[in-house]
Amino acid sequence: MKHILLVEDDLSYSRIIKTFLEKNGFHVFATDHIKEAIQIAKREEIDLIITDFRLPDGTGLELLTQYKSLKSNTPTILITNYADIRIAVKAMKMGAFEYITKPINPDELLLTVKDALKTPKSTEESSNPNSIQGLDYIVGKSPDAIQLENHIQLVAPTDLNVLILGETGTGKEYISRRIHHHSYRSQQSFVAVDCGTLSKDLAGSELFGHMKGAFTGASETKAGHFEAAQGGTIFLDEIGNLDYESQIKLLRALEEKKIRKIGSTQEIDIDVRILVATNENLFQQVQEGKFREDLYYRLNEFSITALPLKDRKGDLMLFAEQFLAESSQKLNKKLDGFSEEVIGQFMQYSWPGNLRELRNVVRRASLLETNTYISLAAIPTEILQHQSNESSQLTIKEQRDFDEKNSIKETLIATRYNKTKTAELLGIDRKTLYNKMKKYGL
Numbered sequence: 001m002k003h004i005l006l007v008e009d010d011l012s013y014s015r016i017i018k019t020f021l022e023k024n025g026f027h028v029f030a031t032d033h034i035k036e037a038i039q040i041a042k043r044e045e046i047d048l049i050i051t052d053f054r055l056p057d058g059t060g061l062e063l064l065t066q067y068k069s070l071k072s073n074t075p076t077i078l079i080t081n082y083a084d085i086r087i088a089v090k091a092m093k094m095g096a097f098e099y100i101t102k103p104i105n106p107d108e109l110l111l112t113v114k115d116a117l118k119t120p121k122s123t124e125e126s127s128n129p130n131s132i133q134g135l136d137y138i139v140g141k142s143p144d145a146i147q148l149e150n151h152i153q154l155v156a157p158t159d160l161n162v163l164i165l166g167e168t169g170t171g172k173e174y175i176s177r178r179i180h181h182h183s184y185r186s187q188q189s190f191v192a193v194d195c196g197t198l199s200k201d202l203a204g205s206e207l208f209g210h211m212k213g214a215f216t217g218a219s220e221t222k223a224g225h226f227e228a229a230q231g232g233t234i235f236l237d238e239i240g241n242l243d244y245e246s247q248i249k250l251l252r253a254l255e256e257k258k259i260r261k262i263g264s265t266q267e268i269d270i271d272v273r274i275l276v277a278t279n280e281n282l283f284q285q286v287q288e289g290k291f292r293e294d295l296y297y298r299l300n301e302f303s304i305t306a307l308p309l310k311d312r313k314g315d316l317m318l319f320a321e322q323f324l325a326e327s328s329q330k331l332n333k334k335l336d337g338f339s340e341e342v343i344g345q346f347m348q349y350s351w352p353g354n355l356r357e358l359r360n361v362v363r364r365a366s367l368l369e370t371n372t373y374i375s376l377a378a379i380p381t382e383i384l385q386h387q388s389n390e391s392s393q394l395t396i397k398e399q400r401d402f403d404e405k406n407s408i409k410e411t412l413i414a415t416r417y418n419k420t421k422t423a424e425l426l427g428i429d430r431k432t433l434y435n436k437m438k439k440y441g442l
């Protein structure tokens, strides 16, 4: 049985999620404080963390940082309000597996939990080439998309190291998989390592391995990610987070094609192609002395930029349709497309979380929609609100009513119109809920 650590200070929410997950066969440790969460993590074997962003003794991101120094590879799902989408984006940069937005839809939560637990516990993804998602990779039709594809096809057959730049969720990992897939190494391993989740203490051993007894806790000799990628490709995501010492070791691995396990004197020859990605300005980090210049130039033999979704509007609906087809298949639901209004809203929204955000919005909408076309009612109000904020000036009262109506509507959907639960979650009594539903015509 998988063990989940749930950190949520809204006790009604916490109770609902815990009960729901337990009914689905998980064991849940629930707490409302970071401090206690860390104690539980020290004591128990945890397979997955689900944490709210706002907690009484800090934020979900702080929990993530503290947890990382303890155990680096436990997948984490962050719960945020849609208004905090930028925080979610930051969490992804720090190595969170996924984010979901409140009000939580139980089916969406379950899907996300299952996806998170499917990923191997280690960041190392042993690669059966068939598992490389070559099939659901969308090239796109816009001139920029075609140019990107040309660059991928150009560099893939070579052995050049590639630096992939782009905001979070723009598809950098997908691009790296495609490069591997189209290279002569495609039948060998593809190992993805998220440097954002590697703590300073463990990075060297995770990447290069260690000998038994090399440090406290090294009870067995262990191969690192480089050895696991022997003959294939290693993808180092969030390379800007790599500590200075590991940068030196990586440079050596690049220059001499040799690595040494921590605590060993023996050198191991390696034949690994290195692809790296970052959503930060790596060149600026070089100028600030945080990233080695020699390493930067070594890694940047070829660079590819993944464009933000707001600049790829020509491809947006292509992606949306594909995500819809995937969700329909997973949910075994017949969904034919998006209403004109939804398409209009999608085109105007800025998508700070890029393709990942679009995929999540479509997945959630697929769960909520009761007809065959995705309608505005299934789209998070924040996306719509974003427009209304920009296009019309509401008075403070109108804005408050708008927010209240949306929050009631979303909670009703999330609880499948269970009014007692909705009232409880919103912290109002049933009578007030009925009055408000009447007022807003819900």
Ligand SMILES: Nc1ncnc2c1ncn2[C@@H]1O[C@H](COP(=O)(O)OP(=O)(O)OP(=O)(O)O)[C@@H](O)[C@H]1O
Pocket: 092, 093, 136, 137, 138, 139, 166, 167, 168, 169, 170, 171, 172, 173, 174, 175, 237, 277, 279, 306, 355, 356, 359
């Ligand atoms: N070319 C593509 N075709 C289909 N889906 C894609 C493509 N690129 C990205 N996606 C979708 O977007 C999600 C995010 O992509 P990916 O993980 O590659 O982004 P990333 O830029 O590496 O993100 P991060 O910076 O957070 O690591 C994927 O899980 C996938 O669902």
